[in-house]
Amino acid sequence: MDSVSDVFDSVMSLIRTDCENSNENMTPVVYNTWLNDLGFSQFEGNTFTLTVPSEFKKNIISEKFGSYLKSKFTQALGFEVDLEFVIQGDAAKAPDSEPEEDEDFTFESFVVGGSNQFAYAACRSVAENPGSAYNPLFIHGRSGVGKTHLLKAIENRIRKTRPEMNVCYVNTESFTNELIKAIQTNRRYQFHEKYRSFDVLLIDDIQFIQISEASQEEIFNTFNELYGSKRQIVFTSDKPPRDLATLDERLKTRFEWGLLADINVPDFSTRVAIINKKADAMDFEIPQDVKEFLASRLQSNIRQLEGAVNNLHARCELMGRSPDMETATLIISDIITENQPVSVRKDKIIRAVADYYNISVDDITGQSRSANVSNARQVAMYALREILGMTLADIGSSLGGRSHATVNYNLSQMDDKIRDDYQFRRSISDLIQNIRSQQ
Numbered sequence: 001m002d003s004v005s006d007v008f009d010s011v012m013s014l015i016r017t018d019c020e021n022s023n024e025n026m027t028p029v030v031y032n033t034w035l036n037d038l039g040f041s042q043f044e045g046n047t048f049t050l051t052v053p054s055e056f057k058k059n060i061i062s063e064k065f066g067s068y069l070k071s072k073f074t075q076a077l078g079f080e081v082d083l084e085f086v087i088q089g090d091a092a093k094a095p096d097s098e099p100e101e102d103e104d105f106t107f108e109s110f111v112v113g114g115s116n117q118f119a120y121a122a123c124r125s126v127a128e129n130p131g132s133a134y135n136p137l138f139i140h141g142r143s144g145v146g147k148t149h150l151l152k153a154i155e156n157r158i159r160k161t162r163p164e165m166n167v168c169y170v171n172t173e174s175f176t177n178e179l180i181k182a183i184q185t186n187r188r189y190q191f192h193e194k195y196r197s198f199d200v201l202l203i204d205d206i207q208f209i210q211i212s213e214a215s216q217e218e219i220f221n222t223f224n225e226l227y228g229s230k231r232q233i234v235f236t237s238d239k240p241p242r243d244l245a246t247l248d249e250r251l252k253t254r255f256e257w258g259l260l261a262d263i264n265v266p267d268f269s270t271r272v273a274i275i276n277k278k279a280d281a282m283d284f285e286i287p288q289d290v291k292e293f294l295a296s297r298l299q300s301n302i303r304q305l306e307g308a309v310n311n312l313h314a315r316c317e318l319m320g321r322s323p324d325m326e327t328a329t330l331i332i333s334d335i336i337t338e339n340q341p342v343s344v345r346k347d348k349i350i351r352a353v354a355d356y357y358n359i360s361v362d363d364i365t366g367q368s369r370s371a372n373v374s375n376a377r378q379v380a381m382y383a384l385r386e387i388l389g390m391t392l393a394d395i396g397s398s399l400g401g402r403s404h405a406t407v408n409y410n411l412s413q414m415d416d417k418i419r420d421d422y423q424f425r426r427s428i429s430d431l432i433q434n435i436r437s438q439q
Contacts, residue, residue, distance in 0.1 A: 008040035008048070010076045013314045020311065020330065025068050027355040032434040034061055039088060047082040048073060054173055056423060058085045105152035111277055113270025116146055119261035123150045127157035130165065130200050130232035134259040137234045138241060141263030143433040144301030147236040151202045154234060158200055165199040172208040173426065176215050183214065196225045200232040207237045207244055208426055216248050223254055246419065266302065271295035274302055278309040286312070290328045297332050300436065308332060346398055349387060352435050353380040365400040379428065381407055382414045386432055
């Protein structure tokens, strides 16, 4: 290997291979939920430092996957190393800090199609005339359709063309965690001053804003301050404002003052174009029939398409072969598709939840009342309702013959926990999104 970064790439390839082989320690849902956004920072002494996107994920990865990751590094290197996990920089940078641009997120690298053309045009207008074109701008669409890409493209374009402007990109989880820390350390005034000093504020995944009065009050007051002084605000969400059940009505109203732009799942030609762009960036030549096969089977998620190209590239390199239909079929053989019968999709959803909680399907469908199994069973009920729209009776039948009343009670419990517990809501949302991405 030419560099320590190659070691990290090799480790990630080993993990993806475990996913493809249905290794007992790693499944596609677990990988996409927890390890897909791991990054490499440095190797010093005998310690590899890996980056994670949030404190929440740092704790989970360290606790649940630390030993597994160390075993993969040992496999790649031939000797043991220590691992350290750090947060990926400060997502909300202070006005006087040096921004780190991600050059992958630009308007030029975004694939435009019928499903996203309106949102793309609106974002370009905002980047060219911040504060005067479409303020606020609210972009909504399901996970994996390109919302974050557009938000960061706005950030990168303004930083290049308007270097005098103070621009901030932040996801809602980081914003909320920073606010909580400011309250705990009596630095709320400094928090106010920081966020109300930006010329452009870009907030990702506003659907994860906590129900707490403090976090929504802070968003409300920051919005009023920036909007009143004609500074640009852009939000992304998986739903339009009116459908965000946990959002205060006054916030919903303000989010609708400007322009709402939705992004739908990409159509077939756009999916092929996404595969083309990803393959070109990797200097990886894929036959047209293979591209069209991937695009026809992976229909709902851009990250899923790009991940398929990554996995195809890795598998071809490891096996020393050219990309063909047989290899492409192996890549997506475990992916749930819309043309599979509900019974097959149902079984795969239950399996994904079981893998997530590190238990068996028999545990979920059986009579165990241990806390871990009971929690997993509730999540499985919720996933079957949310993803397949199954009736209470069908859900009960699928999970060991449980009664209509039992399923109804457990789903009510889930709805309460999702409403009241931010971290639980976020983890379940991530799990559901990743299960959906396999359809």
